Amino acid sequence: MLTILTLAPALGGVLLLSLPGGWVERKARCLALGVTLVNLGFVLSAWMHFDGNSGTFRLVEKHEWIKLLAVDYHLGVDGLGMLMVLLAALLLPLAVLASKPVTERPRLYYALMLFLESGLIGTFTALNFFHWFLFWELSLIPAFFLIRFWGGPARTEAALQFFIYTMVGSAGLLVAFLGLFLATGTFDFGRLAELARGGTLGLEVARMVDGVAASKWVPWLIFAGAFLGFAVKVPLMPFHAWLPGTYSEASPPVTMLLTGAMSKMGVYGFLRVLLPIFPEQMRLLQPWLVSLAVITIVCSAGAAFAQRDLRRTFAYSSINHLGYCLLGVFVLAGSGPESARSAVVAGVLLQMFNHGLTAALLFWFLALLERRADGRHGLNDFGGIRQVVPVFAGLMGVAIFSSLGLPGLNGFIGEFLIFKGVFALHPWAAVISTLGLLITAVFLLTVIQRVFSGPLSTTHAGMPDLTIVERVQLAPVVGLLFLLGIYPQVLLGPLGGFIRLVGAGHS
Amino acid sequence: MSVIDNLWWIPVLPLVAAGVTAVLPRSSRRWSAGLAIGSMVGALLGSLLAFGVAADFAQAHPGVVQVRNFSWFQVGETWVRLGWLLDPLTAVMLVMVSFVGLLIFIYSVGYMAHDANFTRFFCFLSLFAAAMLGLLIANSLLLLFICWELVGLTSYLLIGFWFQKPSAAAAAKKAFITTRVGDIAFLLGIVWLYSEAGTVLFYDRGAGCLETGVLADLLSSVNGFGISAATSIALLVFLGAVGKSGQFPLHVWLPDAMEGPTPVSALIHAATMVAAGVFLVARTYPLMAAVPTVPDHAPPAITTTAETHASIVSETHGEAARGAVSTALKVVTWTGVLTALMAAGIAVAQTDIKRILAYSTVSQLGFMMLGLGTGGVGVGMFHLITHAFFKALLFMGAGSVIHGCHEVQDIRYMGGLRRSMPVTFATYAVGMMALAGVPVFFSGFWSKDAIFHAAHGWGPSAMPFYLGLAAALLTAFYMTRQVCYVFFGEGRNPVPGDGHHAVQAPHESPGVMTVPLSILAACAVLLGVLGTPAWPWFQSFVGGTSLTLDWAELRSTESLRIMGWSALVVILGIGVGWRLYARISSDPKAPDALCRVRPDIYSLLENKFYVDEIYAATVVRGHAGWARLCAWAETWLWAGAVQAAAYATVGLSWCNRVFDEYLVNFSFDRLCGGLGNGGGWASRWQNGRVQFYLRFIGVGVVLLALMMIWGCRA
Numbered sequence A: 001m002l003t004i005l006t007l008a009p010a011l012g013g014v015l016l017l018s019l020p021g022g023w024v025e026r027k028a029r030c031l032a033l034g035v036t037l038v039n040l041g042f043v044l045s046a047w048m049h050f051d052g053n054s055g056t057f058r059l060v061e062k063h064e065w066i067k068l069l070a071v072d073y074h075l076g077v078d079g080l081g082m083l084m085v086l087l088a089a090l091l092l093p094l095a096v097l098a099s100k101p102v103t104e105r106p107r108l109y110y111a112l113m114l115f116l117e118s119g120l121i122g123t124f125t126a127l128n129f130f131h132w133f134l135f136w137e138l139s140l141i142p143a144f145f146l147i148r149f150w151g152g153p154a155r156t157e158a159a160l161q162f163f164i165y166t167m168v169g170s171a172g173l174l175v176a177f178l179g180l181f182l183a184t185g186t187f188d189f190g191r192l193a194e195l196a197r198g199g200t201l202g203l204e205v206a207r208m209v210d211g212v213a214a215s216k217w218v219p220w221l222i223f224a225g226a227f228l229g230f231a232v233k234v235p236l237m238p239f240h241a242w243l244p245g246t247y248s249e250a251s252p253p254v255t256m257l258l259t260g261a262m263s264k265m266g267v268y269g270f271l272r273v274l275l276p277i278f279p280e281q282m283r284l285l286q287p288w289l290v291s292l293a294v295i296t297i298v299c300s301a302g303a304a305f306a307q308r309d310l311r312r313t314f315a316y317s318s319i320n321h322l323g324y325c326l327l328g329v330f331v332l333a334g335s336g337p338e339s340a341r342s343a344v345v346a347g348v349l350l351q352m353f354n355h356g357l358t359a360a361l362l363f364w365f366l367a368l369l370e371r372r373a374d375g376r377h378g379l380n381d382f383g384g385i386r387q388v389v390p391v392f393a394g395l396m397g398v399a400i401f402s403s404l405g406l407p408g409l410n411g412f413i414g415e416f417l418i419f420k421g422v423f424a425l426h427p428w429a430a431v432i433s434t435l436g437l438l439i440t441a442v443f444l445l446t447v448i449q450r451v452f453s454g455p456l457s458t459t460h461a462g463m464p465d466l467t468i469v470e471r472v473q474l475a476p477v478v479g480l481l482f483l484l485g486i487y488p489q490v491l492l493g494p495l496g497g498f499i500r501l502v503g504a505g506h507s
Numbered sequence B: 001m002s003v004i005d006n007l008w009w010i011p012v013l014p015l016v017a018a019g020v021t022a023v024l025p026r027s028s029r030r031w032s033a034g035l036a037i038g039s040m041v042g043a044l045l046g047s048l049l050a051f052g053v054a055a056d057f058a059q060a061h062p063g064v065v066q067v068r069n070f071s072w073f074q075v076g077e078t079w080v081r082l083g084w085l086l087d088p089l090t091a092v093m094l095v096m097v098s099f100v101g102l103l104i105f106i107y108s109v110g111y112m113a114h115d116a117n118f119t120r121f122f123c124f125l126s127l128f129a130a131a132m133l134g135l136l137i138a139n140s141l142l143l144l145f146i147c148w149e150l151v152g153l154t155s156y157l158l159i160g161f162w163f164q165k166p167s168a169a170a171a172a173k174k175a176f177i178t179t180r181v182g183d184i185a186f187l188l189g190i191v192w193l194y195s196e197a198g199t200v201l202f203y204d205r206g207a208g209c210l211e212t213g214v215l216a217d218l219l220s221s222v223n224g225f226g227i228s229a230a231t232s233i234a235l236l237v238f239l240g241a242v243g244k245s246g247q248f249p250l251h252v253w254l255p256d257a258m259e260g261p262t263p264v265s266a267l268i269h270a271a272t273m274v275a276a277g278v279f280l281v282a283r284t285y286p287l288m289a290a291v292p293t294v295p296d297h298a299p300p301a302i303t304t305t306a307e308t309h310a311s312i313v314s315e316t317h318g319e320a321a322r323g324a325v326s327t328a329l330k331v332v333t334w335t336g337v338l339t340a341l342m343a344a345g346i347a348v349a350q351t352d353i354k355r356i357l358a359y360s361t362v363s364q365l366g367f368m369m370l371g372l373g374t375g376g377v378g379v380g381m382f383h384l385i386t387h388a389f390f391k392a393l394l395f396m397g398a399g400s401v402i403h404g405c406h407e408v409q410d411i412r413y414m415g416g417l418r419r420s421m422p423v424t425f426a427t428y429a430v431g432m433m434a435l436a437g438v439p440v441f442f443s444g445f446w447s448k449d450a451i452f453h454a455a456h457g458w459g460p461s462a463m464p465f466y467l468g469l470a471a472a473l474l475t476a477f478y479m480t481r482q483v484c485y486v487f488f489g490e491g492r493n494p495v496p497g498d499g500h501h502a503v504q505a506p507h508e509s510p511g512v513m514t515v516p517l518s519i520l521a522a523c524a525v526l527l528g529v530l531g532t533p534a535w536p537w538f539q540s541f542v543g544g545t546s547l548t549l550d551w552a553e554l555r556s557t558e559s560l561r562i563m564g565w566s567a568l569v570v571i572l573g574i575g576v577g578w579r580l581y582a583r584i585s586s587d588p589k590a591p592d593a594l595c596r597v598r599p600d601i602y603s604l605l606e607n608k609f610y611v612d613e614i615y616a617a618t619v620v621r622g623h624a625g626w627a628r629l630c631a632w633a634e635t636w637l638w639a640g641a642v643q644a645a646a647y648a649t650v651g652l653s654w655c656n657r658v659f660d661e662y663l664v665n666f667s668f669d670r671l672c673g674g675l676g677n678g679g680g681w682a683s684r685w686q687n688g689r690v691q692f693y694l695r696f697i698g699v700g701v702v703l704l705a706l707m708m709i710w711g712c713r714a
Helices: A002-018 A023-051 A079-097 A106-125 A129-152 A155-184 A189-198 A201-208 A217-233 A242-248 A251-277 A281-305 A309-331 A338-372 A390-404 A411-425 A427-452 A468-486 A489-503 B009-023 B029-060 B088-111 B118-137 B141-159 B166-197 B212-220 B231-243 B251-261 B260-271 B273-283 B285-289 B315-321 B327-348 B352-376 B376-405 B423-434 B443-456 B464-486 B509-531 B537-543 B553-556 B557-581 B591-598 B599-606 B609-665 B670-685 B692-713
Strands: A058-066 A071-077 B067-076 B078-085
Touching: A002 A023, A002 A058, A002 A079, A002 A106, A023 A079, A023 A106, A071 A079, A071 A106, A071 A129, A079 A106, A079 A251, A079 A309, A079 A338, A079 A468, A079 A489, A106 A129, A106 B231, A106 B692, A129 A155, A129 A251, A129 B692, A155 A189, A155 A201, A155 A217, A155 A242, A155 B599, A189 A281, A201 A489, A201 B285, A217 A251, A217 A281, A217 B553, A242 A309, A242 B088, A251 A281, A251 A309, A251 A338, A251 B376, A281 A309, A281 A338, A281 B315, A281 B609, A309 A338, A309 A411, A309 A427, A338 A390, A338 A411, A338 A489, A338 B067, A390 A411, A390 A427, A390 B251, A390 B260, A390 B609, A390 B670, A411 A427, A411 A468, A411 B141, A411 B670, A427 B166, A427 B260, A427 B553, A427 B609, A468 A489, A489 B067, A489 B352, B009 B029, B029 B078, B029 B088, B029 B118, B067 B352, B078 B118, B078 B141, B088 B118, B088 B260, B088 B509, B088 B537, B118 B141, B118 B260, B118 B273, B141 B231, B141 B251, B141 B260, B166 B212, B166 B231, B166 B251, B166 B376, B166 B591, B212 B231, B212 B285, B231 B285, B251 B260, B260 B273, B260 B352, B273 B285, B273 B352, B273 B376, B285 B327, B327 B352, B327 B464, B327 B599, B327 B609, B352 B376, B352 B443, B352 B464, B376 B443, B376 B509, B376 B537, B423 B509, B423 B557, B423 B591, B423 B609, B443 B464, B443 B509, B443 B557, B464 B557, B509 B537, B553 B557, B557 B591, B591 B599, B599 B609
Parallel strands: none
Antiparallel strands: A058 A071, B067 B078
């Protein structure tokens, strides 16, 4: 099942590229949409049937693969994996829908998107480092090309920066896992986590370089490599410098995927790899990591306020929102009462999903806005356009307030739960982080004020409002924001087992 | 089918109206107004029903709250639960909000008749009503907070309703952000309470956070600064109330909020939403008032400062309360009285008819806090209810004046309107006298009297009583000034400035506006009957004490002395005001009478004690500076780090390659290397050859799958 989910989009992509003729070129968007929607249908049915109560892995596929290296082809999803697969499968059709203006080599563009989906789903389902890493990289490459060919004026630099940055992170990961493999002879996440729980992983790693006198630094080096990979991907400050440029140069539909789904690969990595396999290092570094997360939250909010470009504002806003996830993850590295830890886990999971949805939606709106304004996206390029595009302003307003964490919309509950849990475990981190909530409100309302309110600027007096088709496309997503805000149990129900397990300290 | 089981219908009705109106086309004006008003009628009927049930229930089981809790979502082992409740406090507020709301909805039909966005206006109003009614019945601090944020949202939307006006857009933002400062403290209070008590339900069969068991735990948990968790949480929650109810130092948004349409000012920024802060303090009163009665190390027991009627606060009760006033209540009292005095002072020197009323609202909210802090729930809430009626009346009267004067808001350009707008004048005069607290016949006198009684008997300090009297003096004074400017004297130029517009005579408003005015005026007089010292029905109902008709109470020296004081300051205020302003110059540009007497004080008041300027110089600047610092760090600090990282990258990449080659020698990972490095090479080579590479990747994936299948067979 999972194999099919993973490979179907890639097969679709290959098909798209190899079918001949201009017909495919014209209908590429429809075909891609079809493939992603079918995949979404499968993922949804998997989600419906997913029994997350026990917290164990479901839909497991395990086959012996490369005997020599003891590599198994091992797939499976627990609550976390299922949630991320759902998010990726959900965002892809949205990004395809948002990509209407692509006229240049559409076949390639949509094929790349489908490859990206394969990469994402593969990453979220793999339980063995070997093919996990393949998919991790596989998602990076299409993203690179999507930025490189369909981006803004400075796309070459942005794409290169993005690529090199994430590649450095990947290199760190590769080194780290090779080290672990040499020490333990396994690439399996579950097996490594078991060793770590038993406390023997450190010993194994230390024994690996027994010849070297002081081997204490080896586990730390390995940890650093893995940490770097994920910290860049999320990103955690100060590893974020690639992000604003990339997000603002990539075309908004691509950014939808970058911020909506790919940034979650980083948080996913923290939860799936760093917490279970390196609990000792995470625990020892916890005060520093928590401080970094707080800095990420507060500084990115401040930087967002200082931006004069809507893409960059929302880019920094993304860093800010993921900062709450990281704060939660780092707080989990310590011990604490079950109720507080559960709240943090649930909050982080909700925040991951909701940020993915909301940020993607915001960039979608940005795409629609830019299309109507000849590509302009400066904060001060607009003014009073609510007069001419009331429906657009209303719906984007919903997305902005969701990003701001308004109760009743999806953003609130995740943040509330994170704050609730973090306050019990690290009160000061929670208190300082609330500054982020405040500054977020300031800059998001400033966006509304500058773009939608005030006297109508003459340049945009003829701007058309959303068409019926666009409204129909956006309505379900906006509806989802409400649904998840009012009835979060839809998501939390199947995650129960995972939350209990991690909440009890079994990360 | 009991009422309590179906209480949720009360907020849901307007919510449905809002939802339906949101998707209606702009042209369906009748539908939107009809739905909104219909839903409010439904809510009012439901509220009256609930009121009856609550009254019966309170008689049968005094002090017991009816609740219905439900599970919302699951976090690990526990469910987050919410619920709704019905007690006298909620019942009274429900009736007030739905009744005043209904009148204002009707009034809006006339006031907004010419607005292009009529439909949207009623959508927002209904949403507001839903959130406000939800806030009242919430049995969970979290649910209350959710509704609290939603009323904040609707306030934001309605202040900025005329979004084309930059001032309105700015005022809306300011309102949202200023209240959000308080809200964030409130949120921290909630998470603190949640993590300390494990619940945010108010009442839950003895396990709720306002019930004695949990309160005792909160009191006994003392932090490093010697402050109990109960006090800390109470103060944080109170900060939320400070933001919402425009108390000092977060009052700055409320006067600016007058940028919204006048019905909004009447409903949201006078009668209901701003009173939500007062309601919050009343709702969490057991937490606010909780004090450990500790002789040394005995297990702490709870004394909740008696929520009795202040007029019957005897000397013995004063004794009992003395020394047992919680820190939180002291803060509430002082904040309230200082706000009351400061805002009343500012109102003296304003010239915009709505801004005067806005500062008056701030000041009266301060009075309510004073009443809560010194006298308990009954006293504070009585003033809240009477104020809601006469302040809504005043705002709607002001709206009628503005409407009649063709959108003029500056009182210096009005004058003599008593002749052209007789109904408005009569009702406005009633409102003014109720607000000023003219003795015996007006509700404001009795509710303020109750506050003075309570403040007089307050243990910790006598100062709030005298400061409160001073604020009452100023109240009478500024209202007299305003009425003189607007309704008396000769008509001054009705169009300010250059007079380009044709001078149109002011006219009386249509019946759809004046009828609600008259109803409210009747209420502004009659409501006082419910809370006199002789028959304190309101206080005993809300406070849950027994009720007797006792005329002697009215004649006791204590009562008479305080009523005397109160009457004296009112007469003094009106007298001085009348003397200064009865004969104002007919030139609108002439300096204010007070300005001629004391220009220095007048200027200080006119500039609102420069609070806005101080904030602009400190908070706003600090925030902008912080943002600039972050942006600077982005370009310079992290860029430096990137440079360093670039060198590190080279090093790391090199290591990576060494490792890769090392592994390749182990015949491992050809594919991985191929894919990973393929991307790297492609980044240098990409032009034109991508298609080929991608096909390669796709084929690679398929090969991988085949390999896997083959591997499994083998």
